[in-house]
Structure formats: C-alpha cells, structure tokens
Amino acid sequence: MTVSPALDRSNHPRVWRLPGVYRPQEDSFLLAAALQDAGGTRNAKVLDFCTGSGFLAVTAARSGAASVTALDIAPRAVLTARLNARSRRLPINVLRGDLDVAAQHGPFDVVLSNPPYVPHDGECIDPRWDAGPDGRCVLDPLCDGLPNLLSPGGFALLVHSEFTGVGETLARLRAAGLGASVVARDRIPFGPVLHSRAQYLQQARLIEQGEATEEVVVIRADRSESGR
Numbered sequence: 001m002t003v004s005p006a007l008d009r010s011n012h013p014r015v016w017r018l019p020g021v022y023r024p025q026e027d028s029f030l031l032a033a034a035l036q037d038a039g040g041t042r043n044a045k046v047l048d049f050c051t052g053s054g055f056l057a058v059t060a061a062r063s064g065a066a067s068v069t070a071l072d073i074a075p076r077a078v079l080t081a082r083l084n085a086r087s088r089r090l091p092i093n094v095l096r097g098d099l100d101v102a103a104q105h106g107p108f109d110v111v112l113s114n115p116p117y118v119p120h121d122g123e124c125i126d127p128r129w130d131a132g133p134d135g136r137c138v139l140d141p142l143c144d145g146l147p148n149l150l151s152p153g154g155f156a157l158l159v160h161s162e163f164t165g166v167g168e169t170l171a172r173l174r175a176a177g178l179g180a181s182v183v184a185r186d187r188i189p190f191g192p193v194l195h196s197r198a199q200y201l202q203q204a205r206l207i208e209q210g211e212a213t214e215e216v217v218v219i220r221a222d223r224s225e226s227g228r
Contacts, residue, residue: 047105
C-alpha cells in the first residue's frame, strides 16, 4: 500500500546551506516522512548517499541511529553536511566519495538517498539535480549496488520523480534480489528547475505541453534476513 505522508516541515530539522548546495525541499521531506513511517533508525547503522546539506543524515541521527555515514561527491556539500552535523554534535561521519567509498564503510542497516534524478540533455548541467537524458545516471548504479550496501534484513529508501521511471527502478531492484515497492508519493508543482527543463521533458514525451506538476515517489528496497 502506498501512502502520501503529510509534509509538515515543522517536524524536520532546519539546516545550514552553503551556496550551490541542494536545498531540502518536497522530495527531502517526503523521504524523511517515509523514514519515520518505516520506524526510524534507532540503533541502526545508516548511510545517507548524495547527502547534500546533510538533512537526511541529521534526521536519521536525531531518530536514534547508532552511526550515520553521509556521502557526497561535491566538496561544498561535504563541508555543509559537516557543519550541520558538528553544530548538533551528532554521530555523523561525512565523507567525500561515491559508491566505492560507501562500500568500504558498509554494510548498513538503512540506506537513504535523494540522488540527482532530473532528466536533462544539455551542456549546462547542474550536478545537484541533472542526471543525464533519462535521469538515471546515479540511480542505476545505486540500485545495482544496494545488495552489497545493505546488511541482511536491512532496507533502503530512495526518492525520485515519475519522470525518472518508477517501474524501471522497481524492476532493477528486484532483478538485484531485493524486495521493492512504492511506499510514499506526492504530486507537487514544478519548481524553477523543472520549469527550465520543460521543453526537454516535452521532447522526451515525459509531459504534455502545459503540464506543470510531477509525482514524487519513495521506493523501499528490502534485503532478506538470509541475505539472498
């Protein structure tokens, strides 16, 4: 069953953000609410992949995680997440790196990720959200790598837009041996980024002319207790 959690921002931590670092917004809040619905992270070893400002890492640590590893490839994001963690004295280890670095510090009980997922076919690419022509240049390696990142019985929560291919994500996770389902969804108006990408989305037949909303979904992936 899928749910659409109330996005009450008053329940979420406010974080510092350097210029050029992804600002927590509707997809971030939807993922945080889904984490709360999943039972939080008490005593868990958590990975926040593509951490940005560290919003989800802070959320997990405040929910009682035993430890949190936060990863991003952008130096400003790493600095921002470290500032947010240290100012709260939370058990968050913020590192610069990709999936190879994540694997070195795993496995994890919980993996969270709000990766770049906006489809874009142009030269002026912003790594905060642009993720190639189909929006999957980060998602696909993450889906393929999750079985090695999760402990037996662990789970992951990933958020992305309907334009990125919800069915493709579910199929890819299941092909990797994980249980997968949509656990939260919300329809939101286009922000400035998607408005600027509207022409490409039309050309890719992802939206109709004049369409100005997207459905954002949270997908849960579970590794069995046997690890298979």
